[in-house]
Amino acid sequence: MKTVFVHPEKCIGCRHCEIACAVEHSRSKDIFGLVTESPPPMPRIHVEVGVDLLTFPNRCRHCDPAPCMQVCPTGALYRDKDTWSVLVDYEKCIACAMCAMVCPFDIISFHRVWNVTFDHEVNAKCDHCIERQMRGEIPACVEACKTGALEFGDANDIIRNSRRDFTLRTTMALKGEAAPELPESISQFREVMKKVTKLGPLG
């Protein structure tokens, strides 16, 4: 099962993923469409600030079983068997927000979209970039992420790599060798900004 895996320690809050997502879900698929199209294309991934100015790119996890699918009264939510994605049939969505109420990640929000007959707000959540996947491309957010915070692949493969990395660092540490998970100056920067949050409204 392929998924967009998040390495939160590598998210630096640039919001490239949000822009790429909005472009991918626009009518024109063009960045300039973001300012000219109506309805305005909206991102389906959300980078928000938590503690110490750290960020987390939050998006649909395409759960299985998916609570949103289970509670949808109109059957608007369904699963694509090829990509195992949870998708929304905009024509059936009545914007009742039941799905949003049960979503464990609170990533469902309601927006107008260009590709629906009756112009109303619908559950405009991540569709796993299914059109891109059909073409053999990776989701737009992952393509846009230049820090490696978002990675697309088989979850077990990604976890295995992370585990190897962990083992490498742990064994290096046992030998007394420095094995930082992050580059030194990046850790220093985060320490500095953590202090800044203690001194003002960003805390």
Next chain:
Amino acid sequence: MDIKPKLVKELIEERTIDEAAREVMAKAIEDGIETVWDRLEAQQPQCGFGQLGLCCNRCAMGPCRISPFGETGPTRGVCGADANVIAARNLLDDLLVGAAAHSDHGREVVEVLLKTAEGKAQGYEIIDEEKLKAVAREYEIEVEGRSSREIAKDLALAMLEEFGTIKNKIQFAEVRPPEKTKETWRNAGIVPRSVDREIVEAAHRVHMGVDSDYVNILLHALRTSLSDGWGGSMMATEISDVLFGTPKPVTSYVNLGVLKKDMVNIVLHGHNPVLSEMVVKAADEPELIEYAKKMGAKGINLVGMCCTGNEVLMRQGIPIAGNMLNQELAIATGAVEVMLIDYQCIFPSITKTASCYHTKVVSTSEKAKFPGAIHMEFHPENAYDTAKEIIKLAIENFPNRDPNRVKIPNKPMKMMAGFSVEALKSALGGSFKPLIDAIVEGKIRGAAGIVGCNNPKIKQDYGHVTLAKELIKRDIIVLETGCAAIASGKAGLLLPEAAELAGEGLKSIVTALGVPPVLHMGSCVDCSRILVLAAELAKTLNVAISDLPVAGAAPEWYSQKAISIGAYFVASGVFTVLGLPLKVYGSKDVLNLLTEGVEGVVGGKFAIEPDPIRAAELISAHIEKKRKELGI
């Protein structure tokens, strides 16, 4: 975790320590006024590539960004620039903007001197002839038997020539620094050649395919900063002194409580005092005072804001309403008839804020227009008439004030300012020897310059005030300019009584002199006064500035100007602690060079430390190290 909406009380307490500002901020929130803190919140999260210095948006092959985590993303921009080159170029780009801002301000002051010398400037005269002659002598201009105007003309032309000179030197940078400091510049190849040249060359170097060696880029950043500190900024300071008087100790008041309920309030905001000085002069015109009374006010009340405020405070004792983060709040008092703005640090949204009240924003510089402002352009030829027109506009706006929407805090803080190098020398009895003796004896351990801005990321004034208190407690005398000085004023540190907060040694010295332990030395271009003082002390002891037990700090900096100031402190040999990070953490090499390696080249270096108590410890440790090396 608490994710409830914050109460007004919580918001105002985390945003500022300025009690007067808190009062008005509560009103601003009730009035529904958007302020800088709301905008900061709306900007979260702020882009990590930008913060780390890894975003390059210079050319159309880009924009590019480098992954801060190595091989998981791109390590070079399209052109091939790596993290070192991009971070260094970004820093130089910021710094050159700061140097340009100071120096363009300086140029404008010198141009007014020229017009004054030619008899073409309305309302201006040469107030400090002694200083004119002293500076002219440094420029090797004949002064004996010549009129002030003749000397002033030669001096103005000599200075203007240094902006784009072919003589390849800046006079102040030749005659003022200690020989040993200049030697480090020569060895590093960073002697500034002219003001504009270094700035233009910096802009050239950041173009793709020019300077691609981060060390070379950073060396030029230091040279550019020197052309500001010992060039453009220093000219701004010295020629403002010539035209408007060299500051002497003066008592005045500070915080939003300096606005007055029954008077026409005019806020003088920005950085360049050339027009505001004329407003100060014109506000004494009996016809204007009469007019104000006719319109129902008791008189005209001028107050300053930011560095224009510092300039007219230092020389004319005009009260000052606050520093950078107070500008919107001044308008939210509902009691400001006109906010006169020149340039720098004026929020582009200030006219939007003003539109919620009766306040008229009057822009005065051809290079700083604000949609929604009334533009009354400054020209030396008719500056006095323009000043009178602006005051008239304010008077005529007084009846539009809604008394039901006015809230003025009622506790302005008393303060002392006006400590130019000359004033300090005179307070010491005509020589710096007593100060040096006190340092040698150890009663004063050393000196620290606290300068720079406000930044909404840090609770307003907390960084400045905490650091100043911690330093004077450790018997380190504090010299301040800019927003930092205003912060200390609001906190009561610019009063002789604040000596009580100082250590025993410093207390005994400042009490004997009748001065505060924290000295207000002026606006941000007046950081050049701190350089001059450091140079005087170093020359007296025949050492380099880097040998002195001194340090610098910018606890709440935000502006590119602060980068230039920080860099010219460092390049002049001063250990300088910044309260917010430089945007270079994406490059370990650039960070290491600025915080370590550069010390071996010029004797000064940066440290990044937001916590003001920890910053005080770093400064104190540095000062003690220098004392030890000097054998005192």
